[in-house]
Amino acid sequence: MAQLMSKIRWGRGAVLLIAGAYFLVPMVCSIIFSVDDNTGFSLKAYTGLLGAPGFLDSLTFTLELAAVTVVVMLLLLVPALIAVRLGSQRLRTVIEIVCSLPLVVPVVALTAGIIGVLRWGPDYLHDTPFFQTIVAIQNPSFPVVLVLAYVLMSLPLAYRALDAGLRGVDVRTLVEAARNCGASWPRAVVTVVLPNLRGALLNATFITLALVLGEFTTSSILGYQPFSVWIYEAGKNDGQMSVAVSVLSLVIAWVLLLALSAVGRERRGRKPARP
């Protein structure tokens, strides 16, 4: 038995090592590339960054979009998913279909459709209040249309993450138990169901955050300039700097997500382990 276990451990080590190499090599090479001046070592790709026009603007713009998208996504999905776990089978099927359908429409196609809808504004709706709405959601300082698109794109991924978590938790029994102990409705959901879903909630948040931080298709075609579009534009002039920013954006995103998971771990530490 011990022999078997050690064999498994070796297998695991090998798998992780090979995968680690595959995923680290491009990162290391990118760093070397970004500091490798023709004459030798140089950090100018990094030092010139903060002064680069549009860098900070696009970064804050992206972070704002990401925060709003995550909040909207969770508010829409979590109550719906918990409700259908308790409720009717038919409604659950509806939600499953709704959350899977965006998968059928690739982002480029969705963007084409969005452009089609936005074009209705000037074409057909000029004298109606809808026209003002269409103008308002394209407000360049905070384009709601991007949030709508991002939440829609994140639905399948976030749904799967949350649903997988819910699958491992017997929501019905948990809620029954909480209700039987006299918990009110919100209390049963917030203090009993949600803590059991922490992993799934974090997963869903992870995926959505990363999706928004890296999103390029919709924003570039609609003509906004979040971080990824800025990197692309910068890359046209200065290849080295664009590689430097690419590495940095990875690190920024990773640190952000690690911090998020640290928050989750802290919470976990405060409570006794669940059985």
Place this chain on the structure above:
Amino acid sequence: MTTAPTPVPSSAAADRDSTRVGGGAGGSRTAPKNPLADRTAPRRRLRPAGGPWLATLPLLVFFAIAFGLPAIAIAIGAFTLSPDAPSGAGSFTTSNMTASVQGAYSTALLGSIKLSALTALIGVLVGLPLAQAVVTSRFRMMREAVLSASGVLANFGGVPLAFAFVATLGNAGELTKQFKLTSHGWSLYTFNGLTIVYLYFLIPLMILTITPALEGLRVQWREAASNNGATNWQYWRHVALPILLPSLLGGYVMLFGSAFAAYATAAAMVGASIPLIPLHIADALSGNVLVGQGNVALALSLDMIVVAAIVMAVYLPLQRRSARWLS
């Protein structure tokens, strides 16, 4: 779909169910009394009245707006003449659709399908053992580092990823220079090059997708299997993989969809040197088409949707079938 012990077919049955639960809940207090008192006593219901609809309504409304409207725009646009057409703008036509499945467009469509099918398959096969290794790791820190890194990479798949690979394996990339790969016929800007780059975000996506399912595998199942004399291989072949099959199929579909829709990586890396359908759509959207063919972009979008829908249609019965084994 699989864990609910008693699927509740209708709302009436659900109500009965909740009453039963409620009765059991307050059993010691209310039940022994008059059953009519049940109506006035504060009942503990399994869910509040109208709860399911109230909780799902925002999602459905959002979906109708954010998904329904663009879908309608595509459906209408694909079959009408472009607004910039010389005459008859807005009238019904099938010329957009026929144009979208001919010549360069059909090559691009097939190229996209081939690339997505291949990369998704590799992604599933590599991602599963990797996720298992991560899930069963003793080091929680490493686990969290890998999962968050996967979260980044799964969507790092965009411009930064393209630049990272250009710096690594591009014509002037570090590895290319180091090992003189160009003289061995290597080029990043080919089908194979793009496959490697796509795997860089598809494998992490697979890890993220499959991890919750792997966490759902109970230790007891493995113990039971090994107590009955099953080898590690037998455990995986007869216990774990059948349980995981729906999740694996779901993962494949998700990876296919992700690869099929991926635009940023290809756009930033290869430009138009590899025919892929998203590149053509973006091109058409930004006006790089003949006058009067603006709606070809919408027709191409419809083509993509049809392909993705066929994949889903294949996947759903498969998933239902494997779900039956679970219950």
